[in-house]
């Protein structure tokens with residue numbers, strides 16, 4: 001969530017305000033004359049973190065203005081020098097940079113005004129053919145590209161931690177559940193691979209979005225484009241974004257890229273939340289399937305024995321916040337008429353907040369996975385309960401020519417026999433019991449001694465043979481593939497040739513200020 005921002009006011013005019021560069025066009029003194037209005041309209045508290053992208057966009061815009069003859073080379077040089085100095089100042093001073101001034105509303109105006117102060121008249125030409133409407137749409141796109149890179153790396157770190165866990169404890173035989181009832185035996189690696197598959201899809205979604213939402217909004221202007229000979233292709237190439245957007249109105253009025261991004265964050269958050277819930281259950285005394293590292297549990301202020309899985313609970317709890325940001329964004333957009341509306345300024349609150357939440361949860365999850373052990377003795381001690389091998393027995397009968405429906409019925413009756421006799425497992429029945437049940441279903445003498453190879457959880461996890469199975473063979477095959485995949489770095493750059501463009505100009509961590 002957005003931290004409380006310390007707002008620095010730049011030196012002001014004798015009236016106590018910095019005049020906004022466009023206020024001369026208005027009859028009154030503008031919003032800065034009412035401090036509440038000035039604060040209300042400002043996005044500076046949260047859009048500061050766009051500064052690198054804003055400057056990158058301005059540098060590309062200025063170079064293009066020079067190329068089409070709207071700036072002299074001298075003016076371009078001054079603008080470039082000024083913008084680079086400003087970037088270096090903000091890098092160094094962060095919150096304390098003297099250019100931050102809430103009366104200027106946002107990061108775009110703070111930087112433009114600082115530039116004009118620094119270099120004078122050439123700075124007044126930077127905004128030629130540009131509006132904050134296309135400027136902010138571009139900045140957000142550039143930010144999304146570098147945020148995507150960070151997220152992909154965080155997903156990859158978590159995948160690596162899961163892979164290591166699968167290599168440590170993946171062969172532990174445990175119950176697989178449906179309806180939270182014991183179903184069939186699996187190995188722990190099977191569950192780990194399930195989480196990996198979901199996380200991998202989430203990362204893939206992000207990569208896909210980086211491709212879909214690449215169009216360059218710069219040059220769309222305020223709503224209708226410009227009568228000046230701007231070269232939108234040139235800025236697109238300089239910024240490594242896609243081709244110029246096809247509709248100036250849509251480019252400035254839409255926020256699909258933000259919604260898509262937060263939706264995919266919501267999917268990651270949902271996956272993490274489900275995993276957290278699963279492990280909260282597994283860490284309970286009732287299951288006892290995993291042992292969490294003490295670093296990631298907390299005690300109770302009253303009950304001395306408690307080790308609560310708070311980190312996992314918070315991962316589950318924070319998912320709700322991410323959903324909230326998604327719904328807030330969608331709701332914000334649903335009633336907006338065409339063209340830029342100031343409502344759109346709110347998008348960044350939700351995008352940044354959702355991103356911060358998910359990035360934190362991914363990092364926390366990575367640490368938890370890296371330090372958790374499956375409790376093999378505890379799982380094994382209780383593994384005979386639940387007739388986990390019943391389906392395997394039915395499949396054995398199928399290999400002897402019994403129709404599956406009939407086999408299902410036979411094994412169902414054998415499970416009832418066990419329950420009536422107080423037996424824990426099907427392997428405790430005599431062959432004659434099995435054949436008697438088969439005979440009742442008109443399938444005489446089908447069960448031989450070889451049935452013992454199909455009973456018991458260990459045998460069952462060794463028998464699965466379909467691709468993607470949650471037994472030993474399936475897990476071994478997939479782990480090998482994962483090992484090869486995770487040996488290369490994350491992201492569009494790693495998976496798509498020439499994809500540097502999707503990652504934006506600066507793959508470095510976006511400033512979190």
Ligand code: ARG
Nearest residue numbers: 043106132133136340344345
């Ligand atoms: N800070 C604003 C935003 O994030 C910039 C756009 C302001 N545009 C305008 N026409 N008032 O959307």
